[in-house]
Amino acid sequence: MSDADIFKVLADPTRRGVLERLAGAEMTATELRQGLAISQPAMSQHLAVLRQAGLISERREGRFVNYRVEPEGLAPLHQWLARYRAFWPDRIESLKDVLKEMDQ
Amino acid sequence: MSDADIFKVLADPTRRGVLERLAGAEMTATELRQGLAISQPAMSQHLAVLRQAGLISERREGRFVNYRVEPEGLAPLHQWLARYRAFWPDRIESLKDVLKEMDQ
C-alpha cells in the first residue's frame, strides 16, 4: 500500500472508530463490533485495510485475533501535515483548541 | 461540511496536489491546471470541495479567482492526529524521518 493512500484508509468513519477504540486497549474483531450495526465480514474487511496500511497489527490467540494500534502507520500522515505547519498560525497548536476538539 | 469529512476531502490526490501547489504561492484555477490532464470543470469542482472544507479561500480579481491555502482548515486533521501522539515512538517526530519523507 502506498503512503499516499493513508487518507483513503482514514476517510472511512468506521475505520477511524476502530482506531479510536483500539487506542484504549487491544481488542478482538468481535469486541470491536460491539455497539456497531455492522456485519462480521464488513469488520473483517475494514481490519484488513487497516492492517495493510500498517495502522494496526494482529496477535493470534487460538481462535481469537487481538488487534492493536500500530502508531508508526500514522507517520505518513504526520509528515504530510508537517509540510503545512510552517503556514499555520500558532493558535492551531494551542492546548485550548485541542481540548475543545476532544470535548465534542 | 463536518470536520469528520476532512479525510474524504484529502483522500483525492488531485486535491492534495492543489494544496501543495498553493502552499508555494497564490494561484488561479487555470494556473493550477497547468501540467495536469484534467478538465476545467473538474478543477472547479475540486476547488469547490476544498473551499467548502475551509482548506482554501478565494480572492476575485476581475475574471480571475486567486486561490490560497487556508491553513486553519487543517486544524481538525492536526487535532485528530494529536490523540495518537501519545502512542507513537519519539522516532516518528524526528527530523531524519521527515527529511526522508520529503526526499521521495
Place this chain on the structure above:
DNA sequence: TCAATACATAAGCACAGACTTATGCGTCGT
C-alpha cells in the same frame, strides 16, 4: 457591442468502494 476569456453549474456516466450473503478454514469444548 460582441467575441473571447475565466470560471461555475448542470446532467449524465463509469468506476471505486463499502456493504451484503454465502462459504471456507482453523480452533475450542464436550
Place this chain on the structure above:
DNA sequence: ACGACGCATAAGTCTGTGCTTATGTATTGA
C-alpha cells in the same frame, strides 16, 4: 469426532464520487 465459534474470503449489489460534455454568468479588450 463433531458441532459451535472466531475470523477470512468470495461474489454480487448498490451508493458515492470524480469524470465528462454542455451550458450559464461575469468580465475583458477590440
